[in-house]
Amino acid sequence: MAQQAYVTETEDGGSGPEQRRSRLRRLVTRPLRxxxxxxxxxxxxxxxxxxxxxxxxxxxxxxxxxxxxxxxxxxxxxxxxxxxxxxxxxxxxxxxxxxxxxxxxxxxxxxxxxxxxGGLVIDRTSANGDLMVATHNVNADNPDPSRTARDLTGSGADVLALEELTASAVPVYEKALASTYKYHKVVGTVGLWSKYPTTAVRSVDIELGWERAMRATVSTPEGQVAVYVAHLPSVRVKAATGFTARQRDKSADALGTALAHEKLQRVVLLGDLNGTMNDRSLTAITSQLRSTQGAAGGGFGFSWPASFPMARIDQVMVKGVKPESSWTLPRTGSDHLPVAARVQVSAPD
The missing domain is CATH 1.20.58 (Methane Monooxygenase Hydroxylase; Chain G, domain 1)
Structure with missing residues (x-):
């Protein structure tokens, strides 16, 4: 009887590949019966x-x-x-x-x-690129700026931008980064460290009343690049007022105006913009430059908050250079993740 039952089952479901296909059809169609x-x-x-x-x-x-x-x-x-x-x-x-x-x-x-x-879930990174840049909001309350500086040094970036620098932490970063970056300049609460010579360094007015943005010409082996570092004002979400971003929006417009007057064709913007590329309030910036994450990243590249990143508010944006790759760096003592990108200066986009 057992043998007869076995033969009947085999004949009903087939054998080998046919039996497997029959089982698959039953699994698919059973919920729909x-x-x-x-x-x-x-x-x-x-x-x-x-x-x-x-x-x-x-x-x-x-x-x-x-x-x-x-x-x-x-x-x-x-x-x-x-x-x-x-x-x-x-x-x-x-x-x-x-x-x-x-x-x-x-x-x-x-x-x-x-x-x-859909394009962001596809890995579009490339091994090419002749200039690596990185930016990091190091957090004014960072408990160990020296360690953060060492972590950033190990990233391999040729040009490094830091935001939310405090007067007491600046000497710590200067000392820790000195052996890797020969050239550096701090303007207000933002700073730029570079392996290549920097000239024409100046503050950029983003209508705050204090310095949170700067501009420098970096002379790379492939040519001069205008590098901007900016930390736009923070935004708040409050039950009474909603998404409070008026000062951020005003500063974004001012930064957009400065970018529009840039004379060099190759431009890199590094910084904490406190906004994503989808936010229409950053149009003055996003209409001129494009995000390296959107052009050559692998994933969304969320950078804030570091404990559970939910938005990419730290940006590397470019014009006149070709984005090759973009990614986030490991967590430091900050509440932001550092973000990095590799671009091709010798091949204008």
């Missing part, structure tokens, strides 16, 4: 479908969300990639509700999200 003949699959899940359509509209029209109330538009754009987490939730709920309407509607936000961020 209960849907056959169920006319309710189109009537159920209307609310889920509406939510999916609204999510798709937010992704498609995020630039149309007004900033008049609590800078809601900029707040949405800052964390825009994270809206993608709602998509698998909608898919699961659509399956649980056995709603074809909800599942089909969820295709819309999937397409919108991939259109915006």
């Amino acid at each position: 209960g849907w056959r003949g169920d006319r309710g699959i189109w009537r159920r899940g209307i609310v889920l479908a509406v939510i999916a359509v609204l999510l798709a509209l937010v992704l498609l029209l995020h630039s149309r969300i007004p900033n008049t109330v609590g800078n809601l538009g900029s707040l949405t754009e800052t964390f825009l990639p994270w809206l993608g987490l709602l998509i698998p939730v909608l898919l699961v709920l659509g399956l649980v509700r056995r709603s074809a309407t909800a599942l089909i509607a969820t295709v819309l936000p999937v397409v919108m999200w991939l259109n915006l961020f």
